[in-house]
Amino acid sequence: MEENTKRILLVEDDPNFGTVLKEYLTIHNYDVVLAKNGMEGYEKFKKSDFHLCILDVMMPYKDGFTLAQEIREKDKDVPIIFLTAKALKEDVLKGYKVGADDYLNKPFDSEVLLLKIQAIIQRKNVESVADSKQFEFEIGSFKLNSKLRFLTHNGDTQIKLSPKENELLRLLALHINDLMPREIALTKIWRDDNYFTSRSMDVYIAKLRKYLKLDPKVEILNIHGEGFRLVINP
Amino acid sequence: MEENTKRILLVEDDPNFGTVLKEYLTIHNYDVVLAKNGMEGYEKFKKSDFHLCILDVMMPYKDGFTLAQEIREKDKDVPIIFLTAKALKEDVLKGYKVGADDYLNKPFDSEVLLLKIQAIIQRKNVESVADSKQFEFEIGSFKLNSKLRFLTHNGDTQIKLSPKENELLRLLALHINDLMPREIALTKIWRDDNYFTSRSMDVYIAKLRKYLKLDPKVEILNIHGEGFRLVINP
DNA sequence: GTTACTTTTAACGAATTATTAACCAAAGTG
DNA sequence: CACTTTGGTTAATAATTCGTTAAAAGTAAC
Known part of the structure; x- marks a missing residue:
């Protein structure tokens, strides 16, 4: 894998949707790790280093928000995008409270996801250039x-x-x-x-x-x- | 006006659509100049300095591609996005030939346009850092x-x-x-x-x-x- | 067409890098 | 202490990246 490929953790319990989305992102040159539930998502997050997390909100056992909080404890900077079927306002609020960088309602236009990923990673990149300039x-x-x-x-x-x-x-x-x-x-x-x-x-x-x-x-x-x-x- | 506001030239012959889009972009903090046809678009382009041009393809007298060519002669770097009602392949090809940075089919999701604008301006920003005219x-x-x-x-x-x-x-x-x-x-x-x-x-x-x-x-x-x-x- | 020039592709060897195995030493544990 | 885990070090192996030359393919002018 290339050096500059961005690594994405995708946590999605629907196996069909998950693999399709993973493939779509892989084609667009991201290095995607897919986890089938919150538990697995957290394990995979701990063991590696990601540039972005895409979390489904509705998952059995551990929902996306809880997972996001755990991820935030380990890394307070990694961008998080939530995927959700319903557009409930309280969910959006809850999401932003745990530090969501963006929000997407399913079904969504895959191009929009791609553009948002680009925008978010780019933004973080620019920020990090400023502080990791130390070499x-x-x-x-x-x-x-x-x-x-x-x-x-x-x-x-x-x-x-x-x-x-x-x-x-x-x-x-x-x-x-x-x-x-x-x-x-x-x-x-x-x-x-x-x-x-x-x-x-x-x-x-x-x-x-x-x-x-x-x-x-x-x-x-x-x-x-x-x-x-x-x-x-x- | 803020220092860092990006200036957009919008050329669109449909007055309703044009003003709505202008307002939408203005709300999102861009400085938009609206031209009602290719002629006017070229005049306004010459008189100012834009970070991005959004051109409707189908316009009377002077279509978007012709305008784009004229703009390219004056400035070979400014990003151009085409708006088009039809998704004809030859149009897309023609567009990229005159140096289109992106393409959008009407009707389009305004969020997509916004994301594309962001991405394009960001990209040009990064590129231009290293790219001086020194020879x-x-x-x-x-x-x-x-x-x-x-x-x-x-x-x-x-x-x-x-x-x-x-x-x-x-x-x-x-x-x-x-x-x-x-x-x-x-x-x-x-x-x-x-x-x-x-x-x-x-x-x-x-x-x-x-x-x-x-x-x-x-x-x-x-x-x-x-x-x-x-x-x-x- | 031919010619001159430019760019890509192939081929082969050399250098660089990362991983793994092997073996031993040191530290921690009951 | 006997035993397990963790760490120190060297060397072998495998994989990738690079250096270089030459041949082939592509381009443009004549």
């Missing part, structure tokens, strides 16, 4: 340029970083001296939290440690069962 | 004239560039020392991002590297999976 980090006597993916030591040695090395070091640098939970690194970078991705991450930690050896003050510490800490010693 | 560049000991398509080294050797070589080098020069994402070069120059255009681009990178060998300080570096960087070493 230069000081790490002891190192400098990380995470846009051009290299690490310089004292201005002379230049170490090229692979995408994963780069993202991981950037994440550690963002939380410098603080704990970077394994779980978060995995969902953000690997988009899946399982045994293998976890071991893969350990391999990358080893690689980063090798690079960072040039400055003995800089260390990546492990916190058993929790995650890692990038620390700068005095 | 002369210093690249180490080279000079690129991208209007006349040649590259000179120290003023003596003159290398003629093919259109693609020229556009690619210009794009790299616009982002000098910075990343030029592959994806962007492909959509801007090749207008399509697929395996073959991507390989074609690699061929052109090789050609440019051969030209640029005359100055060892000038390099085109690859950032694996991301794109290229034109760098000038000290």
Whole structure:
């Protein structure tokens, strides 16, 4: 899958409608994960990192609003679109209260959904450009340029970083001296939290440690069962 | 009037439909100028500066396509949306040929129009950031004239560039020392991002590297999976 | 038509990257 | 301590991306 493909979590209990909609969005170049109910939706949300959630409101066991609230607890920025059969005003209000970005009444014009998705993702994109503009980090006597993916030591040695090395070091640098939970690194970078991705991450930690050896003050510490800490010693 | 309000030229011969649509767009915070026919539309276009034109296709004396062509001569970038009652394929083709950005069949959902307006203006916004009219560049000991398509080294050797070589080098020069994402070069120059255009681009990178060998300080570096960087070493 | 030029496609090798296995060390647990 | 889980590290493998040259296909001028 391409790097820049936007990832959408679609939670819809009607299997026919769900798969059709998933296919439609896939054709239009989105990476769609389909969940058949609120439970499954939440599990899938926790294990990965999405740019947008499309939630059916009427679902058995756990309705869309409840799911939206749970999602909001984990991520207070991810855009949410609700799908609903009826156009009840109180529902719309309830939706906006849990932070809906938009609302669509079924049956809806698929083109409208597509345009709304575009608009929402674009909007978030513009916003995030402003705050995630930070791509230069000081790490002891190192400098990380995470846009051009290299690490310089004292201005002379230049170490090229692979995408994963780069993202991981950037994440550690963002939380410098603080704990970077394994779980978060995995969902953000690997988009899946399982045994293998976890071991893969350990391999990358080893690689980063090798690079960072040039400055003995800089260390990546492990916190058993929790995650890692990038620390700068005095 | 607000600073950031987008200006729309609306050309529509049906006075009822025209005023209703104008009001609708005005409510949604656009600054709308309404023209009742192609003649008037062209006059109003010349006299002001618009972010978007919405043209009815079927108009007496001067139809939307003819008007679009005249507008294109004056401004080759302004987005154009056509409104049409019939969905004739040849019309759509004709429209895209004169550079239509989108197409809407009457009667249409006003929300769709609004979303399309948003999307188009946003897109142009993003594109225009990088797209200056600059055509002369210093690249180490080279000079690129991208209007006349040649590259000179120290003023003596003159290398003629093919259109693609020229556009690619210009794009790299616009982002000098910075990343030029592959994806962007492909959509801007090749207008399509697929395996073959991507390989074609690699061929052109090789050609440019051969030209640029005359100055060892000038390099085109690859950032694996991301794109290229034109760098000038000290 | 021919010619000169431009662009795409093929082909093959090289480099880069991510994953997985393997084996051992360290930390936590009863 | 015996045992389980978690982490550290290296190396092998697989997959993708890139560099380069050359041939083929396409275009435009003559």
